[in-house]
Amino acid sequence: MTTFNRSILLASRPEGMPKRGNFQLITESIPIIQEEEMLIKSIYLSVDPYMRGRMRGIKTYVAPYELNEVLTGGVVGEVIDSKNPIYNVGDIVEGRLGWADYSVSNGKGIRKVDPNLAPISTALGVVGMPGLTAYFGLLNIGKPKVGETVVVSGAAGAVGTIVGQIAKLKGCRVVGIAGTEEKVKYLKKELDFDVVINYKTENVLESLKKACPNGVDIYFDNVGGEISDSVMSLINFYSRIVICGQISSYNKEAIATGPRVQGQLIQRSALMKGFIVGDYAEQFEEGYSQLGEWVKNGLLKYRENIVDGLENAPEAFMGLFRGDNIGKQLVRISN
Amino acid sequence: MTTFNRSILLASRPEGMPKRGNFQLITESIPIIQEEEMLIKSIYLSVDPYMRGRMRGIKTYVAPYELNEVLTGGVVGEVIDSKNPIYNVGDIVEGRLGWADYSVSNGKGIRKVDPNLAPISTALGVVGMPGLTAYFGLLNIGKPKVGETVVVSGAAGAVGTIVGQIAKLKGCRVVGIAGTEEKVKYLKKELDFDVVINYKTENVLESLKKACPNGVDIYFDNVGGEISDSVMSLINFYSRIVICGQISSYNKEAIATGPRVQGQLIQRSALMKGFIVGDYAEQFEEGYSQLGEWVKNGLLKYRENIVDGLENAPEAFMGLFRGDNIGKQLVRISN
Numbered sequence: 261m262t263t264f265n266r267s268i269l270l271a272s273r274p275e276g277m278p279k280r281g282n283f284q285l286i287t288e289s290i291p292i293i294q295e296e297e298m299l300i301k302s303i304y305l306s307v308d309p310y311m312r313g314r315m316r317g318i319k320t321y322v323a324p325y326e327l328n329e330v331l332t333g334g335v336v337g338e339v340i341d342s343k344n345p346i347y348n349v350g351d352i353v354e355g356r357l358g359w360a361d362y363s364v365s366n367g368k369g370i371r372k373v374d375p376n377l378a379p380i381s382t383a384l385g386v387v388g389m390p391g392l393t394a395y396f397g398l399l400n401i402g403k404p405k406v407g408e409t410v411v412v413s414g415a416a417g418a419v420g421t422i423v424g425q426i427a428k429l430k431g432c433r434v435v436g437i438a439g440t441e442e443k444v445k446y447l448k449k450e451l452d453f454d455v456v457i458n459y460k461t462e463n464v465l466e467s468l469k470k471a472c473p474n475g476v477d478i479y480f481d482n483v484g485g486e487i488s489d490s491v492m493s494l495i496n497f498y499s500r501i502v503i504c505g506q507i508s509s510y511n512k513e514a515i516a517t518g519p520r521v522q523g524q525l526i527q528r529s530a531l532m533k534g535f536i537v538g539d540y541a542e543q544f545e546e547g548y549s550q551l552g553e554w555v556k557n558g559l560l561k562y563r564e565n566i567v568d569g570l571e572n573a574p575e576a577f578m579g580l581f582r583g584d585n586i587g588k589q590l591v592r593i594s595n
Numbered sequence: 596m597t598t599f600n601r602s603i604l605l606a607s608r609p610e611g612m613p614k615r616g617n618f619q620l621i622t623e624s625i626p627i628i629q630e631e632e633m634l635i636k637s638i639y640l641s642v643d644p645y646m647r648g649r650m651r652g653i654k655t656y657v658a659p660y661e662l663n664e665v666l667t668g669g670v671v672g673e674v675i676d677s678k679n680p681i682y683n684v685g686d687i688v689e690g691r692l693g694w695a696d697y698s699v700s701n702g703k704g705i706r707k708v709d710p711n712l713a714p715i716s717t718a719l720g721v722v723g724m725p726g727l728t729a730y731f732g733l734l735n736i737g738k739p740k741v742g743e744t745v746v747v748s749g750a751a752g753a754v755g756t757i758v759g760q761i762a763k764l765k766g767c768r769v770v771g772i773a774g775t776e777e778k779v780k781y782l783k784k785e786l787d788f789d790v791v792i793n794y795k796t797e798n799v800l801e802s803l804k805k806a807c808p809n810g811v812d813i814y815f816d817n818v819g820g821e822i823s824d825s826v827m828s829l830i831n832f833y834s835r836i837v838i839c840g841q842i843s844s845y846n847k848e849a850i851a852t853g854p855r856v857q858g859q860l861i862q863r864s865a866l867m868k869g870f871i872v873g874d875y876a877e878q879f880e881e882g883y884s885q886l887g888e889w890v891k892n893g894l895l896k897y898r899e900n901i902v903d904g905l906e907n908a909p910e911a912f913m914g915l916f917r918g919d920n921i922g923k924q925l926v927r928i929s930n
Binding site: 481484485488498503504505506509515516517518519520521522523524525526527528529530531532533534535536539 | 816
C-alpha cells in the first residue's frame with residue numbers, strides 16, 4: 261500500500277465556467293487516524309452541479325469551499341483502518357468526504373452501504389443523494405396524482421432520470437427536456453418517458469404545447485432560464501413547480517433576470533418551492549428503502565457515466581455544465 | 596322611486612393606466628325580474644385592483660370583462676323586489692353584481708348580510724372578500740408562528756391592513772411597506788405595526804435590513820416589482836412568500852421582468868404561492884365568523900375610503916393605482 265495521498269484543492273474561484281486552473285492536485289502523506297476516527301479509501305467520487313455554488317465563496321445552504329482546501333463531495337469508500345467503535349475495516353461507507361485517495365472521518369455524516377443490495381456506486385446515485393432529491397422533491401412538493409402531466413428539465417441527469425421514472429410509477433404522463441439526441445432516445449426508449457424534447461434543436465414552447473395538451477401540473481426544474489419560461493406559460497391551476505436546480509445560471513456571476521413569475525403564480529393559484537434534500541433528513545430511511553426496493557424490482561433504472569482517476573475529477577465536474585453525462589456522473593478513484 | 600337604472604360599461608380596454616374614456620355611463624329602464632329572481636338596489640360598490648386584470652380581455656382565473664357590457668364587482672345592496680323564495684324585500688345582501696344602481700340576481704353567489712353584526716359596508720371589506728383574502732393567504736399559506744417576522748407590501752390597502760393585524764394577533768413582528776406619510780402614521784399609530792417603511796422616500800432595502808434583523812419569515816406581497824426584489828434578498832430558511840397581488844405591474848402591457856427568484860427559493864428552501872380567495876371557498880364560513888368576531892371585539896380595526904356616486908366609480912378605481920386609499924375603497928351608490 262502506497263503511503264501517499266493525492267487530493268484536489270480549490271486553487272481559485274471560477275468566474276463563469278470552471279476551468280482546469282481553478283483546481284490543483286497535491287500529494288501528501290496519508291493522514292494518521294486518532295481515537296474515534298477511521299481511514300477511508302475512496303472508491304467512487306460524485307461530482308454534482310450544486311458544487312458550483314459552493315465554489316462561489318458565498319454562504320447559501322452550505323458553507324462555501326475555502327480556497328486552497330481540499331474539495332469535498334459524496335464519496336463511497338472502504339474503511340481500511342479504524343479506531344471507531346461502529347465502523348470496522350472492510351466496511352463500505354458513503355458520506356461527504358474529500359476529493360482525495362484517502363479521507364479521515366469520525367463517522368459523523370457517514371452511513372454504511374450494504375454491497376449485497378445493489379452496486380456500491382448507486383449509493384451516490386439512484387439510492388443516494390440524487391435519488392432522494394428526486395424522490396422527496398417530486399413526492400413531497402410535487403405531490404403527483406394519477407393522470408397528471410409532469411415536465412422535467414435536465415431530464416437526462418442524475419436527478420431528472422429518477423424524477424421521470426417515479427412520476428411514471430405514480431401514473432403520470434411524463435415530458436422530459438434534454439439537450440442531445442442520445443439523451444432523448446435513452447429517455448424515450450429505456451425509461452419510457454412519454455415525450456422528450458431536445459431543447460437545442462426544437463422550439464421548446466411549441467413542442468411543449470404539443471406534448472402537454474392538458475397543460476402542466478408539475479414542473480420539476482433542474483435547469484431554470486428560458487426553458488422554464490416556456491414551461492411556466494403552460495402551468496395549470498393548482499400546479500406545483502419544484503425548484504431543484506438552476507444549472508443554466510450556476511456559472512453566471514450576476515443574478516439572472518427574466519419574466520417575473522409572481523403574476524403567473526396568482527393566475528393559476530400555483531405553488532413554487534425550492535428545496536434541498538437535507539430538508540427531508542428525517543425521512544431518509546424511508547427514501548433509501550423505497551428507492552432500493554424499486555431498483556431491486558427493476559422498476560427504477562439508472563445509468564452511470566464513470567470517469568477513471570482522481571486527476572480527472574475536475575474535468576468530470578466541468579462536463580456537468582456541458583451536458584456531457586447521461587445519468588449519474590462518477591469518478592472512479594480505486595477499485 | 597325612479598324607473599331609471601344607470602350602469603357603467605367597459606367602453607374600451609385600458610392601455611396602461613385606466614382612463615375615464617375606458618368607461619361609459621348609460622341609463623336604461625330598471626329591469627323586470629322573472630321567477631326565482633330578485634331586484635337589488637345597490638348601496639355600496641367595491642373597487643378592487645384585480646379588476647384591472649379582467650379589463651385586459653385575457654382569461655385568467657376569472658373571465659375577462661366583455662366590451663360594452665356592464666362591469667361587475669362586489670356590491671352590498673337591499674332587496675327591493677323578489678320572486679326568489681330565499682330572499683325577501685328588505686334583506687341586505689352581498690355578491691358580485693353590476694356597477695349599477697340596480698341589479699337582478701337569481702341568488703347564485705349572493706349571501707345575506709346581518710346589519711346588526713357590523714356596518715353593512717364591511718361585507719365588502721374587513722368581513723368580506725379582502726378580509727378573507729388576508730385571512731386565508733396569511734394563515735393557510737404563510738402559516739405564521741409566534742415571534743416570526745412578517746413583511747407586508749401594499750400594507751395600507753384593504754388586504755394589507757388586515758394581514759398586518761392578524762399577524763400581530765398571531766404574535767409576529769410586522770413590517771409594513773406603504774407609500775405616503777399618512778399611511779405610515781396610520782399603520783404605526785392605529786394598527787400597531789412594528790415598523791412601516793415609506794417606499795417613496797426611503798431606501799427600501801436598507802430600511803428593511805434595519806427593520807428585519809432576523810430576516811423575513813413571511814412576505815405577504817400585494818405589490819411585486821422592485822419592492823419585492825428587496826424583500827426577497829432577506830428571506831429566511833423555510834420562509835413563505837404569499838403572492839396575493841402585483842399591483843405594480845397591473846397596468847403594464849408586457850410581462851414584467853426582474854431578477855429570477857428560483858435561485859433564492861433554492862438557497863432558502865423557501866415556498867412561493869399564488870392564490871385567490873376562491874381557493875378557500877369551503878372555509879369561507881369559518882373566515883367570516885372569525886373576522887366578524889375580531890371586529891366585534893375591537894381586535895381588528897378597519898378604515899374605509901368612501902366616494903359618493905356611481906358616476907365616480909371609475910375615478911375611485913383609478914385611484915387604487917395612484918395609492919389614494921387607506922384601507923377599503925368603496926363607492927356609495929345610495930343610502
